[in-house]
Amino acid sequence: MACNLATVANGEIISADSRQVYKYMDIGTGKDLEEYTLNGEEVPYHLIDIKEPGYKYNIAEFQNDFITAFNDITSRNKLPILCGGSGLYIETALRGNSFLGIPSNEELWGQLKAVTDKELDAEYANIDTEIQAKLNALTRPRKIRAIEIAQFLKANSGWQPMQLPQLKPLIIGVNIERDLRRDKITRRLSERMNNGLIEEVETLIKNGLSHADLEYYGLEYKWIGKYLKGEISKRILFESLNTAIHQFAKRQMTWFRRMEKNEYHIEWVDALLPTNEKLAHIQTLLKQ
Numbered sequence: 001m002a003c004n005l006a007t008v009a010n011g012e013i014i015s016a017d018s019r020q021v022y023k024y025m026d027i028g029t030g031k032d033l034e035e036y037t038l039n040g041e042e043v044p045y046h047l048i049d050i051k052e053p054g055y056k057y058n059i060a061e062f063q064n065d066f067i068t069a070f071n072d073i074t075s076r077n078k079l080p081i082l083c084g085g086s087g088l089y090i091e092t093a094l095r096g097n098s099f100l101g102i103p104s105n106e107e108l109w110g111q112l113k114a115v116t117d118k119e120l121d122a123e124y125a126n127i128d129t130e131i132q133a134k135l136n137a138l139t140r141p142r143k144i145r146a147i148e149i150a151q152f153l154k155a156n157s158g159w160q161p162m163q164l165p166q167l168k169p170l171i172i173g174v175n176i177e178r179d180l181r182r183d184k185i186t187r188r189l190s191e192r193m194n195n196g197l198i199e200e201v202e203t204l205i206k207n208g209l210s211h212a213d214l215e216y217y218g219l220e221y222k223w224i225g226k227y228l229k230g231e232i233s234k235r236i237l238f239e240s241l242n243t244a245i246h247q248f249a250k251r252q253m254t255w256f257r258r259m260e261k262n263e264y265h266i267e268w269v270d271a272l273l274p275t276n277e278k279l280a281h282i283q284t285l286l287k288q
Helices: 002-008 059-075 087-095 106-113 117-125 129-134 140-155 178-193 197-206 211-217 219-228 234-262 275-287
Strands: 011-015 079-083 171-175 266-270
Touching (some): 002 011, 011 059, 059 087, 087 234, 106 140, 117 140, 129 140, 178 234, 197 211, 197 219, 211 219, 219 234, 234 266, 266 275
Parallel strands (some): 011 079, 171 266
16 A cells, blocks of 8 residues: 555655564565565665664664654655554654663663662652653653663763654554454465465574574564474464464554554555555545
8 A cells, every 4th residue: 555655646665664674584574575566666665674684673773764764755855655564663753752862771770670669669750750751651661761861861961862853644544354354364374384484484594593583573483483493383383373463463453543542643544445546545635
């Protein structure tokens, strides 16, 4: 849908997928790069194939890379189309987080992990209320991060946050009935398993990617790693991976519903509509 929109709206794609940044991880991350060629023309894309396998890409890097891609695209009077992927990446692109560039203090983390909840709450209550307002510190790690940020800013008064672009986003969601979504996921997994997914992971291992790395990249890579180590059968691999992807899709929808409950309006487009009707509807929304 994003690629079709790019061709009619003078746009370029920015991937919001946390794993498509890695080279050679194509089938498992669902890059579907053939879809970026429409009517013989290449649709430009960003933040795909920018890191080597084994690298640990993070949300701070994504925000920086997103801003760079966004500014590049708009400087050429093109329409940036964020597509994917990870709900956290999408929301970070939309609202930004000016604290992402602040480094972690491992010594402080070690100290605060050892204190009681009551002591941590007392420490958190003493930090700047402006920082508290900007951070959703509902868990111990988030409270520790908030304290870490407050201490860093106190010690580095000249620090300047990353400049975030001013966005006026139109957010489009493709609405698909649950049973149809489940059927599409299962059929797609079967197709990928039969068209090189296992071989892709074997090649990554041969080229130096460890099984610990496979665990880190999750889903397809985690479960196929177990299969290649002989821990599970091919039948168990398919059944377990299929279930895991269904659960992931459900969590994605939960994330988007939570976004709606907060501050974001999502225009849901019926997945069963013909592509030209989807495009016509989205183009109408872009003109409003």
